[in-house]
Amino acid sequence: MIKNSFLCIFLFMGVLINAQNNSEDFRSEKIRVVKDTVQIDSVSINPLKFRLLDAKQKPVHFSEYQVNYTEAFLIIDSKKYREITVEYYRFPKFLTKVYSPFDKRLIVPNTTNTGKLYSLTTNKKPSDIKLFDGLKTSGYITRGLTTGNNQNAVTNSAMDLTIEGKLSKDVAIRANIFDTNIPLQENGYSQNITDFDRIFIELYSKNWRIKAGDVNLKNEDSHFLNFEKQVAGLEVAAIIAENARVSASGAVVRGRFSAFNFVGIESNQGPYKVVGPNNEPAIVIIAGSDRVYVNGIQIRRGGNKDYTIDYNLAEISFNTTYPITNDMRIRIEFQYSDINYTRFITYEKGHYKSDIFSVKGYFYSENDAKNQPVQLSLTEAQKQILANAGNNRELMVAESAFIDAFSENRILYKKVTVGTTEIFEYTTDENDELYTVTFTNVGTNNGDYILDRTIAIGTIFSYVGSNMGNYDPIVQLFAPTALQVAVANARYSPNAKTVINAEAAVSNNDLNLFSDIDDDQNKGLATKIRWTQIVSDKKWQLLSDVNYQFIHRNFRTVQRFQPVEFNRDWNLVNPTGNQQQIATQISLHDKKKNTLSYSFNHLSFSDNFNGSKHEFNSKIKLDSTRFYINSSMLNNTSDIRDDRFIRIKAAAEQHFSKSWMGGFFNFESNAGRNRNTSDFINTSHRFKEYEGYFGLGDTAKVYAKLGFNYRDNDSIRSNNFTEINHRKTFYINSRIVQNKNATLNVFANYRITKNAFAEDEKSLHSKWIYHQRLFGNFLNFGTVYETSSGNIPRQDYIYVETEPGQGYYTWRDYNNDGIKDFDEFEIAEFQDQANYLRVPLPNLRYIATQRAKWSQSLTLNAGRRSTASGFKKILSHFQNQTFLNVVNEQERTGNTFHLNPFDFNDRTLIGLNLHFRNSFYFNRNLRKYSTVYTYGSSRAKQQFFIGNQRIKTKLHQIEFAHKIGTYWLLDVMGKTSENNLETDNFNTRNYEIKAHEVQPKISYLHSKNQRFSVYYHYTYKQNQLQDFEELKQQKFGLEYVFTGKKQQQLNANFTAFFNIFNGNPNSPVGYQMLEGLQNGKNYTWDILYNQKLNSFLNISLNYLGRKSENSDTIHTGSIQLRAVF
Incomplete structure (x- = not known):
């Protein structure tokens, strides 16, 4: 039925289209307006048939723009109209063509040396073949392979490429391609989420367009099929005649x-x-x-x-x-x-329009391929469950357990008998009959299991007794679904004062493709007709608007088409039946956009709802005074309640030369009574809100706005409206300073809530932003201070094994029990050991906090005065940079405010991130007694479900570099540091490591292209806790760097480590202090070679090796080809 209806629409459109004269001079251009002046064409255009449409394809009134038809340019407000469509006719070629008795290309100036104009032979150099010649390209393509004797071969690839330009005179291309198989975050969360419209290739001309890849399907022209969807597929659009357009899309739905x-x-x-x-x-x-x-x-x-x-x-x-x-x-x-099933979508639309009539047709189809599950693996028994369930989701459940093979990376269970009940029990014994079991939350005291604990690879559930838990070993089944929607839309405007719109839609919504049960509920119909009439068009324009809408109870569409708060606006609570709505409106408008309107709406659902609403709205501007009022009164009746809903919102604003002031009033009273008892419904409410404000300046430049807001809320207590609370809010929003040297923004919102039946509440939200440049950029500093309230999650996570080299963490079985415990995962020091990702689980537990943030940067750059003399000359050798960032979250208690970001009281401290770094430079980057002293410190406190974790670090470091003569460079680095970790539940991971390091390095600069270095590194580390582990490490190294003239580079490095470690190297502290190496002698070496093959292609070869006394030699090699555009 739907497809036949849609076919008829397009056949009807085809007849109309073929009846039109197709002129080659007609143009239809969609233009993104950047400036107020838009060049439409290169030749003059016909003023008789010119149309301008806005982004919603609605005609723009001629008073909103100006056109110079001779020069073919348009003047329009670029802020109001960001995207327009221009439809026009060019003048014929015989009118715009330039006629001349001579070809101007053959005419040369008199001063030209005519003896050089002709040659018997032409020397042509062979042109270089260039990739994407004539196109604008940017980005890169990378393909690599990594292998070794401690890991399998793995490939990695990445692409981020943009292409734009013309393929021919009439055809252009636009492409954006992005793809990667490398985890996006260091914590190992490899869920690859990229912005849409990033992967596509589009070919287009004036009359057609083809786009493949990420496509944004969007329809704002239809009432019943208003949607926006991001899909991966193909979209084709074409102008097939002067007044006709069609498009079709086919794709795989991504969400x-x-x-x-x-x-x-x-x-x-x-x-x-x-x-x-x-x-x-x-x-x-x-x-x-x-x-x-x-x-x-x-x-x-x-x-x-x-x-x-x-x-x-x-x-x-x-x-x-x-x-x-x-x-x-x-x-x-x-x-x-x-992605339970592979889901396909098709979307077609067609559009024909003339001066007085237009018709549009749409067909949308979205279907799951029921025999192509993606994440599901349905058994025949589960398919039968779905077939018997119809549309009832509560019946779509099945037992989740299935026999599985042993794996140390999965949570497995065995069956045991408790009394007469067979239950599942967690096991790590590979000799048991093992089951993989999925547990579903069925509600408190509705299940037999509880969440026992979470380990590194997943969550373990345990049996507690019948109906004493909230989980059961069942799985929710998901039925494949299908939705088709066909829409016909027509618009008729016999004159400039009359517009009639009509739209009809039919839908077929099958909620279970495995079942025929409830299929009688699949089909639905919706219609809408609207008549808009200009009754009088004088100084004030009088308009009438009549609107009727019918929606069948079974009609479904893609996305919401009613207003966002449609249910609240009409007091709808589970309405059922066919929906009918009649709306009428009378309105007055003048040329200054002042409006007055009255409307009446009636809404009904055939089973249980009737409502009538009166609305009065106005918006008036008189010189420098503006005010508006929006009001409505709703009376509605349902099968159990009667309601009266009154809303009034009014505002006024007065502007002066350099200031403004205003205020508004907001009132709501929603009184609902039970039809049987006449008692108030508990959801009835009432509030009054007042606000006044005063402003100075220009909100686009420098300004300050101060305001006060008061609101009181009433609810039902003892069958009467009773004040629940009232609230006072004081606020300021300002940009006090804005110039090339300084910026100062201040925002503050202070609120006091007086509660009648609970404790009073106070809140403060503020943000200060200050940037300043002084003394000709000698001093630069920036400050951001912020206070607010919020939550901090108690983060859960698990570790998931991945391909070696593709992860971020490594597992160290410290207790040799074969079980992956949380305290046995470390950040991998070597690539071949990085075979685990840390995946955060959904946060369900939050702690209320008060936040204080401080961000500070300070730069003293005396080097800008290098041309000075005397003391200023001496000062020019120095530079200082300071950075500080603090995010402090304290437990929220009562009405106290946490304003001090440097309050580190651990008793109330919930979360903390503090980073401070100061670097003082002498002769920066000059290699002439160049010295830099750096002090850094950091503190962090994190909330995990396995307990709190506190980290402290401190660093003092001095670096010296000096070039001796022509060929020698001396580098010396000295450092002392502290690295502390404290956890609540893993004492073996706690440490306080103090370290002292010194590293002299001397380099022989054979030429600008070659450098040979020898270095020595001595490190002493000691743990101040528990076993007082101690490390004395000596490191000897050789380094060679070569840079060729043909853009080739070679880096080679060999390092020998001599570790004397007192303690257990197979422990978290030992791993941290040894940095993944072993006690005794260790050797590492690496060779990196880069070669630029041509103007865009680079190749990289990388070889890494290491050897310890008690382990075999580990070899890891990789090759990577990278094309840069």
Whole structure:
């Protein structure tokens, strides 16, 4: 039915299209407006048939732009219209062609030496063949192979390539290709999430376009099929006639649409955990697919905007300058990675339009390939369960256990009998009959198992008795689904005052392709018709708008098409039945965009809801005064309740020459009563909000805005409206200084909440940003200070084995029990040992904190005065750089504020990251008694589910470099350091290591291209805890560096280590002190060779080797080819 309807639409469009005259002079250009003046064409254009459309393909009123038809350029507001479509006719060639009796290319100036104009022979040099000749390219392609006698051969590749330009006169290409198989984060989380629109190849001309790769499918022209989806596939679009366009897409879907709603916690900036549609915590959000709304208004993503989001962990955090309150209704719409089945999508659309009539058709199909599961492996029994379940998800469960082979990298169970009950018990005995078991959270006291503990490779569950736990050994089955939506949309405008729009849609939504049960609920219909009429068009324009909408109870579409808070606006609670909505509106508009409007809406659901709403809105600007009012009154009746919902929001603002002031009032009263008892419904609420503010300056330059907000909230207590709390908010938002030498921004928000039935609350959010340059750039400093409240997660993670060399961690079986414990994983010192990744698990446990942040940079650059004399000349040899960054999170208790980022009281300290580094230079980079003294320190405290971890480091280091004569270079480095680690539950990992190091190095500079170095390194380390381990290490080394004239480079290094270690080398402390080496004699060597093969191709050869007294020689080699564009 759907496909037939869609075919009829396109056949009808084809007849209309073929009836039109196709003119080669017609042009339709989509232009991104960067400047107010836009050059449309190179020749004059016809003013009689010129149309300008905005980004939503709606005509732009002629008063909004100017056109110079002779010169073919357009003047339009680039801030208001970022993207436009221009449709026009060029004048014919015989009118625009330049006529001349001579070819101007053959005319030369009189001063030209005509004796050199002709030659009997032409010497032509053979042209070099260039890759991507004529195209703009940037990026690289890398392919490599690594192998060795301690690891298998592994390949790695990376590509980040951009191509743009013309392939021919009429065809252009645009491509962006990105791919990598290397983990993106040092902690080993290898989930590869890249921005969409990064991998694609697009060919295009004036009349067609083909795009393959990451495609952003988007439709904003249809009411019932309004969506945006990021897919991987192919998209084709073409202008097939003067007024007709078609496009088709086919792709593999990379994500499924979902939405998550929650209410903000007072003064909690997050992070907040985002879960999937079935409360799944372990989801990965597709990058760039998120849309966040607060109280129905979309907010902006970005570190300097409103919020940030961690796509890997599905966590959202709000910036300090966007304070969160418990009155905020937050909705996140997103796509998440769902690859249970291979899912295909097709999307076709066609569009025909004339001066008074247009018609559009759309067909969308999204289907799971039920016989091509990706992450699932369904047995025949599980398929039968799905066949019997219909659309009831509660019936789609099955036993999860299956017999499996022993593996030290998996959690395995055996079956044992407790009384008469057969249960699963964790085991590491490979002689048992082993099972892999998946446990599902079924709710408190609904299951027989509990989460016992988490080890390095996974989570272990244990049996506690019938209905005494919250987990069962079952797995949720996911049925393959299919959705098709066909839409026809028509617009008729017989004159400039009348517009009639109509849209009809049909859908087929099958929630279980394995089952025929409930298939009678699959199909649905939706229609909408709207008539807009200009009744009077004088000084004030009078418009009428009538709108009718019908939605069948079974109609489903791709994404939300109703307003974000449609349910709240209409007091909808689980409405069922067919939906009908009638809306009428009368409005007045003038040329200054002042508006007055009244509208009446009626909404009904055939089973259980009827509602009527009256709305009055106005927006008026009188010289320097602006005000608006939005008000509505809703009366609705359902099968169990009657409601009256009144909303009023009004604001006024007065502008003066250099200042402004304003205020607003916001009122809501939603009173619902039970139809049987006439008692108030507990969800009834009422609030009043007042705000006043005053501002100075220009918000685009230097300004300051101060304001005060008061709000009181009422709820139902003892069947009466009772004040629950009232809140006072004082705020300032300013840019006090902004010039080429200084910037000062200040934001502060202080809120006091008086609660009638709970403790009072206070909150403070502030951010200060100050940058200053003084004395001609001699002194530069920057300061950022920030305070806020939020959460810190108690992070869970596991280790996952990967290909050797592709990980970041190594496993050291310190107790020789064959079990991978958390305290047995170390950061790998050598590439061939890096065979584990650390994968963070979804955070479900958070600790409330108060944050204080301080970031400071300071640079004293006297070197800029090198041309001075006297004392200033001496001063010019010196330079100093200081960097400090502190993020301090204290436990939130009561109404106390944590304003001091340097408060390290461990009793209340929850999280800490402190880094300080100061470097003092003499003759920096000159190799003439060049000296640099560096002091650094860091402190960190991290929250893990296995306990807290505290790290402290301290460093004093001095480096000296001096060139002796022409050929010799002396380098000396001396260093003392402290490295402390303290954990709550792993005493064997605790250490306080003090180290003293000295390294002289002398280099012979044979030429600019060759250097030979000899160095000696002495290190003494001692642990101040437990076994007081001690290391005396001597290191002798040779180094050779050669740089060839043909862009080739060779680095060779040989080092001999002589370690005298007192302690247990097979321990965390021993591994840390020996840095992965063994006690006694150790040898390492490496050779790195780079060669530039041609203008864009490079090859790298790398060989690493090491040998210890008690181990075999380890060889690791790699080759890498890199093309740079």
